[in-house]
Amino acid sequence: MNVNSLIFELSHQGRAASAQAPKPVSEDKLGAIPAHLRRQEKPALPQVSEMQVVRHYTNLSTKNFAIDKQFYPLGSCTMKYNPRGANRAAMLPGFLQRHPLAPESHSQGFLACLFDLQEFLKEVTGMKGVSLTPMAGAQGEFAGVAMIRAYHEARGDEARTEILVPQAAHGTNPATAVMCGYKVREVPVNDEGDVDLEALKAACGPNTAGLMMTNPSTCGVFEREIEAIARAVHEAGGLLYYDGANLNAILGKVRPGDMGFDVIHMNLHKTFATPHGGGGPGAGPVGVSERLLPYLPTPMAGKTDDGYKWLGEETLPETIGRLSAFMGNAGVLLRAYFYAIVLGREGMIRVGEYSTLAANYLLKRLQDVGCTAAYPDRRASHEFILTFAKEAKAYGVSAMDMAKRLLDYNQHAPTTYFPLLVPECFLIEPTETEAKEALDEFVDAMENIMREAKESPELLHGAPYTQPVRRLDDVKAARELDLVWRK
Amino acid sequence: MNVNSLIFELSHQGRAASAQAPKPVSEDKLGAIPAHLRRQEKPALPQVSEMQVVRHYTNLSTKNFAIDKQFYPLGSCTMKYNPRGANRAAMLPGFLQRHPLAPESHSQGFLACLFDLQEFLKEVTGMKGVSLTPMAGAQGEFAGVAMIRAYHEARGDEARTEILVPQAAHGTNPATAVMCGYKVREVPVNDEGDVDLEALKAACGPNTAGLMMTNPSTCGVFEREIEAIARAVHEAGGLLYYDGANLNAILGKVRPGDMGFDVIHMNLHKTFATPHGGGGPGAGPVGVSERLLPYLPTPMAGKTDDGYKWLGEETLPETIGRLSAFMGNAGVLLRAYFYAIVLGREGMIRVGEYSTLAANYLLKRLQDVGCTAAYPDRRASHEFILTFAKEAKAYGVSAMDMAKRLLDYNQHAPTTYFPLLVPECFLIEPTETEAKEALDEFVDAMENIMREAKESPELLHGAPYTQPVRRLDDVKAARELDLVWRK
Amino acid sequence: MPYIPHTSDDVQAMLDTIGAASIEDLFDEIPAHLKAGQLEKLPDGLSEMEATARMAARAKQDEGAQCFIGAGAYEHHIPAAVWELATRGEFYTAYTPYQAEASQGTLQVIYEYQSMIAHLTGMDVSNASVYDGASGLGEAVLMALRANRKSKSHRVLMPQTVNPLYRSATHAVVHNQGVEIVEVPFCSEQGTTLLESLKQYEGEDYAALVIAQPNFFGSLEDVDALTNWAQANGMLAIAVVNPTSLALLKPPGQWGDNGVDIVVGEGQPLGVPLSSGGPYFGFMCCAQKHVRQMPGRIIGCTVDLEGKRGFTLTLQAREQHIRRSKATSNICTNQGLAMTAATIYMSLLGPDGLASVAGHCHVNTQLLAEKLCAIAGVKKVFSAPTFHEVVIELPKAAAPVLAALAQKNILAGISLAQDYAMPNAILVCVTETKTEQDLDAYAQALAAVLAEVSA
Amino acid sequence: MPYIPHTSDDVQAMLDTIGAASIEDLFDEIPAHLKAGQLEKLPDGLSEMEATARMAARAKQDEGAQCFIGAGAYEHHIPAAVWELATRGEFYTAYTPYQAEASQGTLQVIYEYQSMIAHLTGMDVSNASVYDGASGLGEAVLMALRANRKSKSHRVLMPQTVNPLYRSATHAVVHNQGVEIVEVPFCSEQGTTLLESLKQYEGEDYAALVIAQPNFFGSLEDVDALTNWAQANGMLAIAVVNPTSLALLKPPGQWGDNGVDIVVGEGQPLGVPLSSGGPYFGFMCCAQKHVRQMPGRIIGCTVDLEGKRGFTLTLQAREQHIRRSKATSNICTNQGLAMTAATIYMSLLGPDGLASVAGHCHVNTQLLAEKLCAIAGVKKVFSAPTFHEVVIELPKAAAPVLAALAQKNILAGISLAQDYAMPNAILVCVTETKTEQDLDAYAQALAAVLAEVSA
């Protein structure tokens, strides 16, 4: 079996993993289905043996980098260790087999976990209520901004048509605002990575529905003027949205609720150590201050004297509603719950501390080997930005070249070209679960690459050399679209 | 983290995967243990974080070939697909958590599986009784020969001090005979791969306790004179032992019981598709004819009107006893049971058929590309032997060189230099679970290697080139023993 | 310190390098009065053993019932290989494949997934998944508004035979953009959406018609007619389908004369456990001409520097990280792992395996319906043929009957009292996991309960 | 055809290549009258779904009891990472690492395992595992006979405080070679083996003395004295130890003045589930001077062609595949995967973690003993300190009491009636998995049962 084959290329007419299917059903038993509604040709799914499937996907998996194999310092992604214990707990038959619409009598164990998780997240964020249903950060953002909208609408405050977003914001922020029917107005960020307060004040007004921001920001620094920002937005009648993608940095140290945020989402697949799964699933619970409580998305878990209950539209008539068919990514929530109870109070506080320690250490060491910090006068939060603008100019190597070369050193590349306002940048987030040696090895690799950039830039242009493929032609991919295998 | 480190080299004083241990116990609570019985220095186990462990062993695993990744045609080892369903079933909490000494009231589910498996194995081998306790093929052999000994002893037949073993036998056969207190006498094998019948007859006599053999033999061919052999041994008063390592070849086609064998072992980790786990665990159940029933090793599973029971020494006073503390490799037996019930009657018959088809096809194709069969006039059983004596002489490349070179083609090497009587040999067993394409790819690799052997033998001497290490220095390993890492 | 590797020596060395006296110093940019207190309400940490024991005890509480509920989530046999492979660290702990060269595993899986789903639905292209079927329908509605150049409308037609949970999620997703969902009534005899009931909308501007097959009642709609009607009236046709059923039913790519424009559905039946509702994944396909309006990630096949085949994210100019406020959606993280599992599932089942799963579901449902209707006063509500769900009317109010059956560990279906004002009706589902004994046990229990429960 | 990939086209093509008309033809060397019939007694095959359902139902039957049985198999917390890693296909489905270059993963794991076990036991070297602790003791006895050049004896001293199951397996393994196991009585007050009781054997030729720590009763032997006595009397000392206990107890490599010669034990407590008795693994270590007498596989560190570190099977001239009838043992397949799990377990626990597991086991056992002894008529039988097992005497015959407790889903220990003629005594074990509530529940249940059961 060629390790580079597509599963379709292994397919042979009539082959099957036959232990997996029940015996065929004879045509006459399907007579109730009218002929014109029946399928005429078999779908071109692969026809392969069970071992071929196992071998194919095992071999494919080996073509991935993963936290289980490599340091993976993707900024803003919080690639920390995903405890295997959380996986085992969430995969217990009692959880896996539970139908989402099972009656409450058969849901007490599950509801208890959700309820406890809601309480845990409230305390750790300082918010007054939490709903767990959003299925990812972006859906959490949607829920949050939808609640802001519902709030203004409930007050008949119809003039508020604009959401402010700092320049450095993650793309989901403006995209979300638009999905909620808002216009987006960008607010500049100053040279120190902070929001330009004067510009913000100027932007605030009767149209302002709210401001979406992270803190620490995607510039990797803590927004020191957060209180002034909150004041400006609140005074203008807007609400403050906290994008919790960077919550890891401040977990246990400052709480979004205490900073004045009205609504937040958390990326449990970042801060609460649930796995990214090659692109999901995640979970993006939302937390709100008092005034947004009525709008939380349903269903939520409630507790009464005779057990746990679902809270739906009956209890929350002003809810923004249901964001998916059921209750969000339950399996992810269970993993996050496991993580929460293992860490507990002290563990939560340690997350912020040690992720910040790691980032500041790594930044210092990288500066020592010649890398340029975007904000050299600032503390790093749990992440920080390097800029290779100098190297790009001097040697003609881009941040992308350096990123690709890192792969050859068995190091996953940091986030590149984000935030957009810093040229040729790396956003680097080591997390609290990497040992000092792992950070040091990354520094060694970067030191080598900095030398290579100078001495043999063409080496970097050609990188990577050690991966299953060399650098890929993205332009061809987009121009000559090939999205589906066909015979 | 260096992917080539030992786990010890990642260790740092004071580091720990602390979610895994309960809180430390204070010294005063350990006061009941006298000081002179206490350990003074901590054992030098690694002190590493949980992620370091996960990453280390994940990365290590990638340095293995495995059926889940490659064609693995190790002769006599039956490297077939190991159904993942068997793993899941055997790992069900109810099975994993059951203590081996749990009372029968809490063992009915487990005992039912064992009982059914015993019955299944009886039918498929044609034997009258089966005990599941032996933990591997070699322990099955031990049990079998110990039963032969018990039988002779029970009859007062004390002169029988010798076990006959064909020259081509697996090393465990003579080693087992010795462990059971017997002398070993080798019987020659003729040019066609059959036991030399005349030599056997000459060897049989009043000292003969029994003959151990496989059929098909380790020469990869069916022993055609099996009935004559059985007659010769039986007439001399000896018993016939069947080494079931090659049972896969004849599953459903001929039964050892019908061929006249008195006692057999089965390698469930071969024929019944349980995984080899990098060297075990296995399971080597023994089956016996009527006259050896009293000697079967305990415990066995029995069935009565009020449920399943353990059968121990009380029921089987003449048993050869207990070969391990408990009931053998229960988890392996459960996997084999799963395999048995999925295959059922027709599936069992297909195993012999399709493994034989694959072997004969592969042999033919390899002959067509210039490989030399050791027994060209014979049908292959589920395996067959190639000899590279010609190539060794002509080009100075050994079977070992060719084996190492195969690794570079992402093909696991066949068994080499076994059986010892065929020079420069490969023993090749493709099994019934490999697709025709996999066999064809192996042929392609061998065709290339045959050409390389001729054109650039030095290439083969240096192989492999693509593995985590180049060819290893075995002599140094044995001369400068380094078996334990020390700081 | 669970999961944190730093020894006190490490910490000291790191602080020395930074030039900070303590970890606390690293937070000196945070206004002191903002700093969090001791989080008193949080519990002490547990060991893995303790946390596992607690969760195992809770999982056990919910265990043991026979489930005949469907309504958007379906119990199917999941081959063991599916999750043993999907939870391999390399799939489980990788991020979104932004570094293509170091993510060929995930990328090829997605490309294979896109291909399988496109073949199953009979459509040209697929994305790499959306959150779930319901939110996927919301995305499909927004996409239809963008894609339907002929229509200026912000209105979409939605039959009431579409799963109420889907309708409600769709509303939540789309209404902030001023999109209006107009509900189309169904035929109370057949349980399907009739062409007649659509007549009233002809001549008006609607961007799309949603068509569910099978619909929420399990009934089969006349999809060809509905699709043709929509397209003839300037609307796009959005199909909502059950993927298992597609092994037997006509794929939406072939509905009507031209096939539908967009297909969405819940991917859960393809190897994803019920798991209390998630993680599942929504699949989404469309005709080639609409591909640039598709939300979410899409993987394309390309070549590397040396001409070797490889896979990469493509058409990223639709996505939020490039296009920001002009993106087709805000979706970023999707449901990658569940989609990976589905890809493995579809490979293991193949076309014939999936067809026999679908066949058994259908046959078992018919069989249960027969057995139930043999009980006095119990009958089928609708006349249209169904796939693997059916609406059954009881001679008494459904709620107490369902509760009584739940007491016997039979989750017998869901009540249609609230969503359809049919207090005596239940929606029942049977898949290939049930044996005839299971069906008999259900029927017997229902008969017993009906005899007991007072109406 | 489950697990068989061949289509009818494949079969035809393969037969054509071979030049055979049918598969049956390939069996033409087998005498026709020997051919098997239709195996009528075998059942029809099941699908994975059906087989899984059957086994799940059976597993469920045996579930749910609280287990206080030890006696050679111990319930411990097993970190989830252990088996998620060990069952990765690359470990799970590899063969014995005969092709070293393609097996560095397994080989390095074994080298690390050997190192860890050697450190834990304080010995020079370790092999790569034997079947289990009990059969390992048999192998150790045979090894001692080979290794003890000073002794010509075929006799070995075996205290009765050694687990009776181990004694019985040892007998089965060694007696065919004419080895005699001489049993040494124990002190009925302390529950240990006293030097005095050994005096009688002085001056006679025995090859070895077996020393179990803790012994079967959970009691701690005076291992220094016993080791010195054995070696002073020309015997090798064979230690049988519990690996968990070694985090707290003196390692056998330090017993007496010179340490023992051979150590064996059951590796199950190191991350291997109870699993009805297997697969477990036996560990086996020895002093350097005896290494060539060791049975089983041994891995050595070496270098490759380029000087790079690598691992390989070594000292193979001891093994059956090379040495055949002159091998140190017939062992071939061992317990590789369980040993792999143990290696991961030891890495996760580390020296401190293992010590706290051992500490909790000890403390919990003391605590339970106290609680039980607070019940009228219940008392400890032996006075010696124990590790994590203890012998408790009941005021009534043990068997019916145990049965009554089992009815309440408490597996309260095992009876010593048969092996030690102590009908009222039970051997009880508590590990770190039990909470104080669990212990209280046991004590209450026992009190209740004693009040009920007639003596």
Ligand SMILES: Cc1ncc(COP(=O)(O)O)c(C=O)c1O
């Ligand atoms: C700052 C920020 N906000 C929002 C998101 C979106 O979260 P998700 O991918 O879970 O939708 C991300 C994720 O990358 C992020 O980094």
Ligand SMILES: Cc1ncc(COP(=O)(O)O)c(C=O)c1O
């Ligand atoms: C012919 C033969 N006999 C016996 C054995 C020994 O079996 P095991 O390794 O399970 O002890 C083998 C295993 O390789 C074998 O091939």
